[in-house]
Amino acid sequence: DVPVVDIDPFSDAFLSDPYDAHRQMREAGPVVWIPAYGVYACARHESVHAVFNDHATYISGAGVGLANFNKEAPFRPKSLILEADPPSHTKARAVLARILSPKTVVQVRATFTDEAESLVDRLLARQAAGEVIDAVKDLSEVYPLKVFPDAVGVGEADRENLLLYGNMIFNAFGPRNERLQKSAELVQPVTAWIMAHCQRENLRPGGFGDLIYQAADAGEITHEEAPLLVRSFLSAGVDTTVNGIGNAILCLANHPEQYDSLCADHTLARPAFEEALRFESTVQTFFRTTSKDTALFGVQMPKDSKVMTFLAAANRDERQWPDPDRFDIQRRPAGHMAFGSGIHGCVGQVIARLEGELVLTALAKRVSRIELIGAPQRRLNNTLRALGSMPVRLIPA
Numbered sequence: 001d002v003p004v005v006d007i008d009p010f011s012d013a014f015l016s017d018p019y020d021a022h023r024q025m026r027e028a029g030p031v032v033w034i035p036a037y038g039v040y041a042c043a044r045h046e047s048v049h050a051v052f053n054d055h056a057t058y059i060s061g062a063g064v065g066l067a068n069f070n071k072e073a074p075f076r077p078k079s080l081i082l083e084a085d086p087p088s089h090t091k092a093r094a095v096l097a098r099i100l101s102p103k104t105v106v107q108v109r110a111t112f113t114d115e116a117e118s119l120v121d122r123l124l125a126r127q128a129a130g131e132v133i134d135a136v137k138d139l140s141e142v143y144p145l146k147v148f149p150d151a152v153g154v155g156e157a158d159r160e161n162l163l164l165y166g167n168m169i170f171n172a173f174g175p176r177n178e179r180l181q182k183s184a185e186l187v188q189p190v191t192a193w194i195m196a197h198c199q200r201e202n203l204r205p206g207g208f209g210d211l212i213y214q215a216a217d218a219g220e221i222t223h224e225e226a227p228l229l230v231r232s233f234l235s236a237g238v239d240t241t242v243n244g245i246g247n248a249i250l251c252l253a254n255h256p257e258q259y260d261s262l263c264a265d266h267t268l269a270r271p272a273f274e275e276a277l278r279f280e281s282t283v284q285t286f287f288r289t290t291s292k293d294t295a296l297f298g299v300q301m302p303k304d305s306k307v308m309t310f311l312a313a314a315n316r317d318e319r320q321w322p323d324p325d326r327f328d329i330q331r332r333p334a335g336h337m338a339f340g341s342g343i344h345g346c347v348g349q350v351i352a353r354l355e356g357e358l359v360l361t362a363l364a365k366r367v368s369r370i371e372l373i374g375a376p377q378r379r380l381n382n383t384l385r386a387l388g389s390m391p392v393r394l395i396p397a
């Protein structure tokens with residue numbers, strides 16, 4: 001029967017350094033049982049991929065966190081896309097996929113590029129004037145908070161609410177632990193601010209948010225659904241890229257020879273960002289729920305069971321990747337699970353890749369080395385691999 005793995009995947013120790021426990025779970029089998037939370041778990045690439053690609057057996061409608069919406073009320077009104085199954089998922093997905101499309105990337109690339117290059121220029125000027133630059137507070141938290149809300153059409157004021165909200169939402173996919181309670185202390189004012197900025201009158205005409213209301217005008221979705229889909233942009237569109245970019249900068253600071261290759265060939269910016277997503281996996285875990293009694297790689301699971309998928313563990317599975325614990329920007333990590341897979345695979349990934357590419361390119365053009373001048377501080381989160389601070393010296397090119 002199912003191998004048991006006695007770990008707590010939401011403890012500080014695990015979240016600070018999960019890699020040995022990932023290996024333990026992979027070695028134990030394709031599907032294991034975590035008694036601490038009463039969940040099945042998949043840490044191998046083959047089983048994580050299998051779960052994401054069978055959306056009828058492993059559903060999202062009962063929540064993609066630890067909480068089973070068949071048994072307890074959601075932390076907030078359900079997402080119409082993330083926490084939905086076909087057929088309702090299909091229409092919402094089509095609307096967001098059209099807004100966050102490769103064509104959109106062409107339209108925003110110049111603006112996103114200017115923002116990245118001018119931000120790095122300003123950081124070098126501040127450093128030359130004697131300031132210590134923090135690659136999290138001054139760069140990876142700043143850039144996504146400028147370009148994406150601008151594109152959605154959110155006003156400039158109080159945007160730090162987007163970071164507070166993201167932190168809370170990603171904690172809410174985990175257990176109701178002290179970490180979630182702390183981040184939920186602000187839930188009232190932050191949620192009020194978020195919902196206000198999902199209303200059409202607070203969204204710039206023609207921005208990504210307004211385009212959702214235009215889809216409602218065209219009858220693709222209802223006007224009641226529109227604000228909740230804008231909420232999806234505000235929930236998923238910032239804290240993810242903040243940490244995707246932060247993790248990529250840390251990887252390059254920790255592997256200067258890789259950064260040298262990037263500086264010698266800027267076309268490596270996109271593969272470098274992709275390899276950082278594989279190596280550090282911004283989104284570490286999330287869940288599905290079995291829609292019927294089923295068996296996965298020989299392990300029987302009853303209907304209504306929670307299945308925890310460890311994307312970060314799948315992304316370092318030696319059965320899938322040669323030398324998986326080596327950060328290598330020349331690797332082509334196609335097939336990684338950092339954006340998920342299947343019908344719920346990240347609908348914003350083209351925007352995420354654009355932001356990552358442009359920040360790394362702006363750095364590679366102007367900075368010959370990123371030196372850590374103090375230990376980076378992690379920001380522990382139930383779901384995200386996140387950084388709190390990273391003091392650096394940016395050696396000008």
Ligand code: HEM
Nearest residue numbers: 081082233236237240241244282339340344346347348352
């Ligand atoms: C490095 C950045 C990002 C990472 C690592 C990431 C990761 C993911 C993952 C793993 C999923 C799958 C969730 C599931 O299968 O249940 C997902 C879905 C999603 N992502 Fe991203 N994401 C990123 C950036 C973005 C951005 C910039 C947006 C823009 C709005 C976005 C919007 C969404 C939405 C709406 C979904 C739900 C899609 C669906 O359920 O069909 N994400 N993302």
Ligand SMILES: CC(C)Cc1ccc(C(=O)O)cc1
Nearest residue numbers: 079081082231232235236283
């Ligand atoms: C990695 C995913 C779980 C990120 C995410 C969060 C929230 C939403 C939403 O629709 O609110 C969608 C995607």
